[in-house]
Amino acid sequence: MALLGSHTKNSHTKNSRTKGSRPDEARTGGRPPGAGAPSATGPSAADRPRQPAGKSTRNLPGLAFAAVGVALAWAVHRLVPAVPMLTAAVVLGIAAAHVPGIRARVRGAGKPGLTLAGKRLMRVGIVLLGLKLSLDDVLGLGWATAAMVVAVVVATFFGTLWLGRRLGLRGDQPLLIATGYSICGASAIGAVSEVSGSDEEDVATSVALVTLCGTLAIAVLPLLHHPLGLDDAQFGRWAGASVHDVGQVVATAQTAGSAALGDAVLVKLMRVALLAPLVAAVAVSARHRRRSGGQAAGASGTSGKRPPLVPLFVVGFLAAVALRTTGWVPGSCLEAAQHAQELLLAAALFGLGSAVHLPSLVRTGGRVAALGLCSWVVVAGVSYGGVLLTT
Structure with a gap:
């Protein structure tokens, strides 16, 4: 009805202008003389049809920025192997959005392409992430370890979500931070934000916090290896169960040797496998909220876009696991x-990092930092207890 009313109103306005037009307007096709009239060099700017190519080429500056960011992140990782490439990509993205002389281009012409990288390339990278995980590897760790991983994820997710809401964090920040801490850092945040329709600023703030804490874990956890009485295998499983990003897990666990690194990666990938059911649950919740919102707004004729029950990239992730x-x-x-996945996720995280606005982050910095610290204690404490009970 709203669309019909708009069409009727527009038709009435058009007829009124036609009836009241001057003779000189009729001779120029309904345009006043000199206003948008054709010239000898071609139609005016107002009359030219929009070029479809502009919609694709507008992404090129941002994608070029992302490519440069990935190259720089790779160089940083090569020079300092302890710094994962994905962590470097986020930090470089944040820096690019705040360095004078570059930030105007990053937030201006580069914005569409960087947003595209943060969403579309993230999805492809998550699908390829599934090729790292085999069900045989998971079963090889035993059901006790699998139960420990599920317990860590559930306790961290719901504990962080509850605390974030109690602290009054804005928007979807509690949900996104809980996802990043419990599953696999920035990659999980990107996946959940796709189905929850989260605000870009909330996504960027959550990625910045989770990346910062994961980076600190690389330096802090190895210092606690022997004081906590863990052998190498136990330390590897603890790192895999408590550190956020896969690259950060590798950087943390490698300090205890190859055996610790192998267990750490397997435990971490078990957490990654829980990304699919979590995203599906968030999608169901989003559909329920939007259905309820659509019923409440039924009188105005508005309805939200219904997210898919299981997003396509999650189906791709599960298919990749099955294929492996x-x-x-x-x-x-x-x-x-694996190389392609790292490059795609690095480009996506550079794009997400470029959306971080530090002044906005500082305004809620106290509450965000408190949530990050408490969540870190929860995931590290629960996983430490789980490792001791299962080994």
Whole structure:
């Protein structure tokens, strides 16, 4: 009805202008003389049809920024191997959005392409992440370890979500931070934000916090290895169960040797596997909220876009896990997919980092920092107890 009313109103206005037009307007096709009239060099700017190519080329500056950011992040990782490439990409993205002379281009012409990288490239990277996980590897760790991982994820997620709401954090920040701490850092935040329709600023703030705490874990956890009485295998499982990003887990666990690194990666990938059911649950919740909102707004004729029950990239992630489990994928293909996944996620995290606005982060910095610290204690404490009970 609103659309019909708008059409009727527009038709009435158009007819009124036609009836009241001057003779000189009729001779120029309904335009006043000199206003948008055709010239010898072609139609005026107002009359030219929009070029479809502009919609695609407007993403090029931002994608170029992302490519440069990935190259710089790779260089930082090569020079300082303890710094994961994904962590470097987020930090460089934040820096690019605040350095004078660059920030205007990043937040201006580069914005569409960086937003595209933060969303679309993130999805592809998450799908390829599934090729790291095999069901045989998970079963090899035993049901006790699997139960420990589920307990850590559930306790961290709901504890962080509850505390974030109690602290009064804005928007979806409690949900996104809880997801990042409990599953796999910035990658999980990007996946959940896709189905929750989260504000870009909330996403950027959550990514910045989770990345910062994960980076600190690289330096702090190895110092606690021996004081906590953990052997190398236990330390590896503790790192895999408590550190956020896969790259940060590798950087933390490698300090205890190859055996610790192997267990850490397997435990971490078990957490990654829980990304699919979590995203599906958030999608169901989002559909319920929007359905309720649509019923409340039924009189105005508005309705929200219904997110899919299981997003396509989550289906792709599960398919990648199943494909890896079959053993049909050659090792060379798995290695190439791993490099591609790292590059895509680095580009996506650079884009998300460029959306961080530090002044806004500072305004809520106290509450965000408190939530980050408490969540860190929860995930580290629960996983430490779980490791001791299962080994």
